[in-house]
Amino acid sequence: MKGSDNIAVKNKIGIFFLLSAIIFRILTLPTSPGNFYGPAHYYNLYLPDFGLNSDIAILPHASKTVLSMYLLNKVTLEVLGDILLLHQAIYVMQPLLVFCSYYLFFTFIGVRDYKIFLSGFLSMILGWPGIVLILGMVVLYSFFKVGREFFVLALISFSTLTLYWHSSHMLFFVILLSISGFILVIKIIFKNQAGKVNQYIPTRIVLVTLLSTFVWVWGRKLYGSQNLLSSFREYFYLKRLLEGLFSKGAFVPPEYLYYDPLYARFDPIFDALRYVLYLATFIITLSTSFKALKLNKREEMLGLPLIVGSGAFMFLYYLATYTFGPAPILVFLIPYSLNILTKKMVNRKSFALIMIFFVVLLTITGIYGQYKGIRSSPEFNQDFITFSPPIQWLTEHKAEITIISDANTLGYMTIWYGKNSLYHKSELHFVSIGNYYYQKLYTGNYERRGDIIFVYNYELYRKNLMFESLQAWNKYKPLEPLVVLKNRLNVVYSSQKIWITT
Numbered sequence: 001m002k003g004s005d006n007i008a009v010k011n012k013i014g015i016f017f018l019l020s021a022i023i024f025r026i027l028t029l030p031t032s033p034g035n036f037y038g039p040a041h042y043y044n045l046y047l048p049d050f051g052l053n054s055d056i057a058i059l060p061h062a063s064k065t066v067l068s069m070y071l072l073n074k075v076t077l078e079v080l081g082d083i084l085l086l087h088q089a090i091y092v093m094q095p096l097l098v099f100c101s102y103y104l105f106f107t108f109i110g111v112r113d114y115k116i117f118l119s120g121f122l123s124m125i126l127g128w129p130g131i132v133l134i135l136g137m138v139v140l141y142s143f144f145k146v147g148r149e150f151f152v153l154a155l156i157s158f159s160t161l162t163l164y165w166h167s168s169h170m171l172f173f174v175i176l177l178s179i180s181g182f183i184l185v186i187k188i189i190f191k192n193q194a195g196k197v198n199q200y201i202p203t204r205i206v207l208v209t210l211l212s213t214f215v216w217v218w219g220r221k222l223y224g225s226q227n228l229l230s231s232f233r234e235y236f237y238l239k240r241l242l243e244g245l246f247s248k249g250a251f252v253p254p255e256y257l258y259y260d261p262l263y264a265r266f267d268p269i270f271d272a273l274r275y276v277l278y279l280a281t282f283i284i285t286l287s288t289s290f291k292a293l294k295l296n297k298r299e300e301m302l303g304l305p306l307i308v309g310s311g312a313f314m315f316l317y318y319l320a321t322y323t324f325g326p327a328p329i330l331v332f333l334i335p336y337s338l339n340i341l342t343k344k345m346v347n348r349k350s351f352a353l354i355m356i357f358f359v360v361l362l363t364i365t366g367i368y369g370q371y372k373g374i375r376s377s378p379e380f381n382q383d384f385i386t387f388s389p390p391i392q393w394l395t396e397h398k399a400e401i402t403i404i405s406d407a408n409t410l411g412y413m414t415i416w417y418g419k420n421s422l423y424h425k426s427e428l429h430f431v432s433i434g435n436y437y438y439q440k441l442y443t444g445n446y447e448r449r450g451d452i453i454f455v456y457n458y459e460l461y462r463k464n465l466m467f468e469s470l471q472a473w474n475k476y477k478p479l480e481p482l483v484v485l486k487n488r489l490n491v492v493y494s495s496q497k498i499w500i501t502t
Contacts, residue, residue, distance in 0.1 A: 025091055030091055031084075035378065039414065040062075042073075083415055258376070303333075303340065314328065405430075408468055435471065484501055
């Protein structure tokens with residue numbers, strides 16, 4: 001009776017976590033649709049063929065890799081009728097979707113008493129991409145535990161949502177490779193169980209996955225390379241690797257980098273906490289997995305291929321972006337470690353201390369990360385309606401022109417451009433400012449051209465919001481209003497918040 005009472009309490013706490021996450025999001029609704037790449041994806045929903053190979057799209061080839069996302073969003077947009085409402089609905093529903101995905105994940109890996117508690121807790125700290133990766137893991141795990149019928153169902157579910165984050169393809173691919181290879185090794189070691197292993201993952205899957213991974217990763221990176229050796233040296237450049245561990249994808253000269261006094265004070269502390277958390281996760285997963293291997297506990301052995309897969313993903317992700325990508329640690333290894341701990345593979349006192357360690361670190365780093373986004377992102381600090389009059393003016397006064405600005409200003413303007421079908425009136429091209437244009441504008445060396453317009457967002461400077469670029473994950477400090485005078489630009493339109501200059 002006491003055991004069932006404890007489970008009920010844990011379940012209530014888990015539901016409390018979930019409801020808290022949803023209420024928090026209702027109280028912090030975005031005021032503009034998305035951030036960074038998000039607005040450009042929303043813009044494509046209004047273009048013919050989702051902007052595929054379109055001259056006026058910011059991301060003209062995106063629908064090739066995120067088609068299912070576009071289809072799902074397009075259907076939802078038709079129902080809701082408003083793009084900001086669509087984005088707000090996704091924002092609010094995200095914890096519930098994460099909760100359901102983790103509940104399914106924990107069910108597959110054999111968690112009993114802590115499913116609702118852990119799912120509720122993780123719904124507070126993980127974002128939308130986590131749903132994709134969890135569903136991918138469910139597909140993988142179905143190789144081990146369930147029949148073909150459910151595997152087909154899981155595969156359909158995964159293929160429906162999987163393209164919400166293109167990097168999930170790489171992660172799903174690598175972990176499939178790792179688990180397949182892991183089972184192949186077991187088959188070689190324990191030859192008497194070869195028939196049983198073959199029942200779950202045939203050797204051909206290993207071979208096809210290995211070949212596909214090699215072709216997909218290295219083929220596209222090295223295609224057309226004149227000097228193969230130079231390409232490999234570039235990938236393994238140690239200084240760049242060390243920068244990537246802490247740059248968070250923003251390779252910007254220090255004088256241009258976004259600065260907030262609060263972040264300057266607390267970022268090093270929270271970065272250190274994050275890396276301590278990652279290291280502890282690897283240690284716990286490794287130690288418990290080897291212990292499970294000795295005890296022949298098959299389900300707990302899953303930690304070994306998860307570590308290999310996560311390491312492989314982060315290595316390949318670095319080769320592609322020069323950025324340390326901790327997604328598999330957050331999405332797989334930490335939940336897996338929490339699950340292992342609930343199975344009492346350590347003594348009671350150690351279990352309590354480690355659980356407190358994980359919960360405290362995940363909570364404070366998660367809250368800090370969300371606070372940073374709300375404090376410094378245009379998504380939460382600018383009114384979407386602000387960007388409608390400027391794009392209307394441009395279509396009425398310019399038949400064909402290229403517009404340069406930060407990623408969010410461009411994105412919000414293009415959504416109005418597509419939503420009102422203004423592309424039938426004029427042909428506007430949109431270019432996100434990167435290092436080249438930012439340096440020119442910042443130093444006063446920008447060369448005025450008749451075919452390019454610079455759109456200045458005064459609100460970024462007034463509120464000290466991030467000036468983001470679609471070049472890598474570059475985040476610049478907002479340009480001062482003096483940039484207009486320094487570069488001798490003419491302001492041809494002003495709504496006080498948005499200036500159009502030539």
